[in-house]
Amino acid sequence: MSTVPFDNIAFYIFRISNPILAMFALLKLFRVTRLGRIIARLNVSEDTKNSLKLFQLIFFIIMYIHCSGCAWFAIVKIDMDTDTWIAPLDLGSDDQYLYDDILLRKYFISIYHSVLLMTGNDAFPVGDLQVFFVVLANTVGAIINANILGNMAVLIQDLNKKTDAFQKKLDQVNTAMHNIMIPPDIQSKVVGFLQYTQQSQENQKELNLFIQNISPSLKH
Numbered sequence: 001m002s003t004v005p006f007d008n009i010a011f012y013i014f015r016i017s018n019p020i021l022a023m024f025a026l027l028k029l030f031r032v033t034r035l036g037r038i039i040a041r042l043n044v045s046e047d048t049k050n051s052l053k054l055f056q057l058i059f060f061i062i063m064y065i066h067c068s069g070c071a072w073f074a075i076v077k078i079d080m081d082t083d084t085w086i087a088p089l090d091l092g093s094d095d096q097y098l099y100d101d102i103l104l105r106k107y108f109i110s111i112y113h114s115v116l117l118m119t120g121n122d123a124f125p126v127g128d129l130q131v132f133f134v135v136l137a138n139t140v141g142a143i144i145n146a147n148i149l150g151n152m153a154v155l156i157q158d159l160n161k162k163t164d165a166f167q168k169k170l171d172q173v174n175t176a177m178h179n180i181m182i183p184p185d186i187q188s189k190v191v192g193f194l195q196y197t198q199q200s201q202e203n204q205k206e207l208n209l210f211i212q213n214i215s216p217s218l219k220h
Contacts, residue, residue, distance in 0.1 A: 002027035032063065047159060054155045057148050064144060068137055069114035072123070073106065075133050117141055166198055 006021040039052045101109075113123045117134060118141035125131045173194060177187045211219060 002030075026067075029063070029067075032060070035059075050155050050158050054152060054159070057152045057155070060148060061144065064140075065111060065114045065118065068117060068140075069107070069110035069112075072113050072117070072133065072137075073110040075129055118144060120145075162202065170194060 002025055004024065006024050007018065010016045010018060010021055035056050036053075039049055039056065042049060042052070044052075114137075116123055117137035120138055120141060123130075123134055125134045170191065173190065174187070177190060182190070
């Protein structure tokens with residue numbers, strides 16, 4: 001459906017120009033859902049996959065904010081009460097009509113309100129259509145905050161999991177050496193040895209786990 005140029009067909013055949021028909025191209029955004037499957041099938045390390053998943057979640061948030069901001073701009077523009085709606089940033093100023101500004105400022109104002117709606121804030125809607133959109137955006141924003149941002153926190157924690165585990169081990173070693181009063185130069189050598197061998201130990205653990213998970217013929 002997203003590849004059919006409905007707007008061009010309507011214009012050349014029926015001589016009708018309707019920008020709403022061009023919005024069928026937005027269906028291409030559903031292709032973004034393939035990113036999760038692509039990342040899952042990549043033959044890369046676990047840390048690389050976690051980093052890609054983190055960037056994927058950030059991209060989803062940016063895409064949602066962009067689409068929500070554009071939808072809010074369009075709704076306020078076509079609403080019958082658009083003459084009475086004033087951007088909260090412009091309250092008390094002489095320039096109180098958003099649609100007379102330059103394109104860049106219109107976009108940033110829309111993005112600003114999109115972020116407000118995603119975090120559960122009010123955008124001072126005027127008219128039933130705007131109120132409905134604000135309710136919908138606040139609901140979707142609550143789901144995003146609970147789901148995407150929660151997954152993002154888990155991914156960030158997984159990225160630092162090995163480092164945190166090694167730092168905990170290092171703290172235990174430093175405490176033990178301090179309790180038995182090992183000389184500082186020996187303590188420095190012990191810490192240096194642990195830091196030098198940490199990566200090779202992790203590689204050996206991963207190799208042993210890999211060997212355990214394959215068949216005897218593949219091991220051979």
